Amino acid sequence: MTIPLLMLWSFSAWSSGPSLQYNPVWLAPEASEILLSLYGSCIQLGIAAAAGVGGIALRNSSVLSVSWIGAASVVIAAIIAAALFSLNSKVTKNEKAV
Known part of the structure; x- marks a missing residue:
């Protein structure tokens, strides 16, 4: 059961x-090298920040708190994504109306 879950x-x-790399390249193909390097840097920064937050959580409380902090960050990310998708759909509708 473990191997299928890990897969x-x-x-x-x-x-x-x-798919996350395709969108910026599609939007600005002339600056694709810069956009992809920024994408890679943001991914690495996110990994480092998550490790730092996890280390602080472990030092100051328990292992259980790490899972709650992770769950809270997923909820925050989902709210931000929903807000951005909503904003993007409003902008797209306004562009089609013009």
């Missing part, structure tokens, strides 16, 4: 990269 986790964790 599912690995697929879901790493399958979003190509």
Whole structure:
């Protein structure tokens, strides 16, 4: 049971990269090298920040708090994503109306 779950986790964790890289390249193909390097830097910064927050949480409380902090960060990210998608759909509708 563990191997299929790890395969599912690995697929879901790493399958979003190509689609996330495609969008900025599609928007500005002349600056694709810069955009992809910024994308890579942001991914690395996010990994480092998550490790730092996890280390602080472990030092100041328990292992259980790390999972709650992770869950809270996922909820915050989902709210931000929903707000951005909503904003993007409003902008797209306004552009179509003009």
